[in-house]
Amino acid sequence: MDERTLHTVLRAVTRAERILIVTGAGLSADSGLPTYRGLGGLYNGLTEEGLPIEAALSGPTLRRDPALCWKYLAELGRACRRAAPNAAHHAIAELQRRKPGCWVLTQNIDGFHRRAGSPVERLIEIHGDLEPLRCQGCGAPGGDWDALLDAPLPPRCGVCGDVIRPPVVLFEERLPEAALETLYREMQVGFELAISIGTTASFPYIVEPVLQVERAGGLTVEINPGVTALSGQVDIRMEGRALDIMSQLLGHTLSD
Numbered sequence: 001m002d003e004r005t006l007h008t009v010l011r012a013v014t015r016a017e018r019i020l021i022v023t024g025a026g027l028s029a030d031s032g033l034p035t036y037r038g039l040g041g042l043y044n045g046l047t048e049e050g051l052p053i054e055a056a057l058s059g060p061t062l063r064r065d066p067a068l069c070w071k072y073l074a075e076l077g078r079a080c081r082r083a084a085p086n087a088a089h090h091a092i093a094e095l096q097r098r099k100p101g102c103w104v105l106t107q108n109i110d111g112f113h114r115r116a117g118s119p120v121e122r123l124i125e126i127h128g129d130l131e132p133l134r135c136q137g138c139g140a141p142g143g144d145w146d147a148l149l150d151a152p153l154p155p156r157c158g159v160c161g162d163v164i165r166p167p168v169v170l171f172e173e174r175l176p177e178a179a180l181e182t183l184y185r186e187m188q189v190g191f192e193l194a195i196s197i198g199t200t201a202s203f204p205y206i207v208e209p210v211l212q213v214e215r216a217g218g219l220t221v222e223i224n225p226g227v228t229a230l231s232g233q234v235d236i237r238m239e240g241r242a243l244d245i246m247s248q249l250l251g252h253t254l255s256d
């Protein structure tokens with residue numbers, strides 16, 4: 001990455017009070033988690049049952065064939081629990097600690113932003129989270145992942161016998177109202193700088209917040225080794241892995 005670009009973004013990060021950091025699976029790729037699309041992505045192939053993963057991990061499948069849905073939910077759960085936040089998650093959390101106007105909008109359900117110390121009141125988990133597990137029928141607590149992964153699937157509620165599930169947004173399910181309201185509220189306040197990290201920007205609620213910063217005259221940056229739906233619309237594209245770029249970027253900023 002050329003020094004001029006790094007300096008421009010460094011200056012923007014240092015000066016901005018209101019910063020929106022939008023993150024996707026690519027941020028956790030450096031923690032060893034598979035992305036959904038692109039090289040090695042979960043969604044590139046079909047499941048053993050010949051289904052697209054979006055069908056296996058959908059709300060209707062959880063209702064119709066909970067064992068099938070839970071086969072792939074358990075895979076996601078296992079992968080996330082075996083991995084850990086990387087230095088880029090920690091750098092983002094440190095930036096948020098220094099800048100009360102710095103927010104994270106994440107599509108990731110791995111919980112790594114929380115584990116890295118991002119303040120939960122400024123973390124919008126638009127696709128939910130893997131915890132707390134709850135019964136989808138009566139809402140009773142569903143225990144923890146370690147116990148669940150050792151027991152037969154699908155996990156069933158000890159109170160009513162219905163299926164236990166994580167608070168993630170499965171395909172064909174609605175986004176969490178509270179997260180959307182928070183996002184729209186903060187978009188109304190506005191941001192001077194938006195940084196998209198490790199996402200194909202496949203959804204309007206991910207693209208629109210970045211484009212709104214652009215339209216309002218703020219600076220928009222994308223950090224990604226690949227080209228995405230946002231690449232041609234942001235002011236600055238930093239081509240590379242999140243871990244490398246964020247370490248350079250926030251390493252300088254945070255050392256001041």
Ligand code: APR
Pocket residue numbers: 023024025026027029030035036037038041107108109127197198199200201202223224225226227228240241242243
């Ligand atoms: N650093 C930065 N970006 C990376 C890295 C890396 N080390 N490795 C891969 N990428 C980029 C890829 O180039 C790609 O653009 O991360 C992106 C991953 O894209 P997706 O797999 O589509 O993940 P994401 O954009 O988060 O998907 C959004 O889709 O299916 C839903 O719920 C799922 O939350 C997910 C959402």
